[in-house]
Amino acid sequence: MPGEHVQSNSRSARRQRTEDRILAAAADLFLAHGYRSATVRAIAESAEVSVGRVMAVGDKDALLIACYDRWIAQLQDGTYDLPLARVNRGTASAVQDHLLGIFLPFLEFFAAHEDLARDYAAALIRVHGRPQVFDGLARDLQTALSENLTSIGISEDNARASAAALYDSYMGVLFRWAASDMGFDDAVAALSHIIAFHTRFRRAP
Structure with missing residues (x-):
């Protein structure tokens, strides 16, 4: 159905935006504080998502x-x-x-x-x-x-x-x-x- 296709594309676009936000937050923290000091929790807080959502990316x-x-x-x-x-x-x-x-x-x-x-x-x-x-x-x-x-x-x-x-x-x-x-x-x-x-x-x- 056309409506289902539009909804699927919308969910995919939202998921991609969230992933981009997580990677941008991770990049900033890695460059600013180094790999060891940048925690998954800090990345989640910076990206304004849950720790679980970060771990879903990696x-x-x-x-x-x-x-x-x-x-x-x-x-x-x-x-x-x-x-x-x-x-x-x-x-x-x-x-x-x-x-x-x-x-x-x-x-x-x-x-x-x-x-x-x-x-x-x-x-x-x-x-x-x-x-x-x-x-x-x-x-x-x-x-x-x-x-x-x-x-x-x-x-x-x-x-x-x-x-x-x-x-x-x-x-x-x-x-x-x-x-x-x-x-x-x-x-x-x-x-x-x-x-x-x-x-x-x-x-x-």
């Missing part, structure tokens, strides 16, 4: 991952306002420089919130399922990398393979950063070397 791990999915999506589409650090890129080529520039907003965001980034890495290990960082967001970033690689004459097949390798390397650098005393400059240097490797060979005939 526990703290799931909420943190959902927040990062949103932040990463905003970084990828350029809607998250974050000033980039000045990075000495040495003698990198224009393409290498551009590829590194694709990763810099993410590295800068992690550098600005190192403790939260470590909690995020731990949450990714604990939580089952497929966060967007391993799914749609990963595909979008790999597509951007692949297009840049083909622009310098690398074949499409090799560009896709290199884009996937670059993405996996980027994720590996982030996990290594979270688990060690690695810093922002070290992470940039590691990715710069990997990018240089993938742009110096396998040109299309």
Whole structure:
């Protein structure tokens, strides 16, 4: 029935608005107070919902991952306002420089919130399922990398393979950063070397 369809859409829209409010509250508290200090009760109070309603969206791990999915999506589409650090890129080529520039907003965001980034890495290990960082967001970033690689004459097949390798390397650098005393400059240097490797060979005939 048309009326039932309208009611269903209305309930779905209300549920989405509530979930958005919960994630916005969680994001604010995580950024302001850190993962450990931000309690589910505090998130519920900030979002003006019950603790049970928050838990219906997810526990703290799931909420943190959902927040990062949103932040990463905003970084990828350029809607998250974050000033980039000045990075000495040495003698990198224009393409290498551009590829590194694709990763810099993410590295800068992690550098600005190192403790939260470590909690995020731990949450990714604990939580089952497929966060967007391993799914749609990963595909979008790999597509951007692949297009840049083909622009310098690398074949499409090799560009896709290199884009996937670059993405996996980027994720590996982030996990290594979270688990060690690695810093922002070290992470940039590691990715710069990997990018240089993938742009110096396998040109299309």
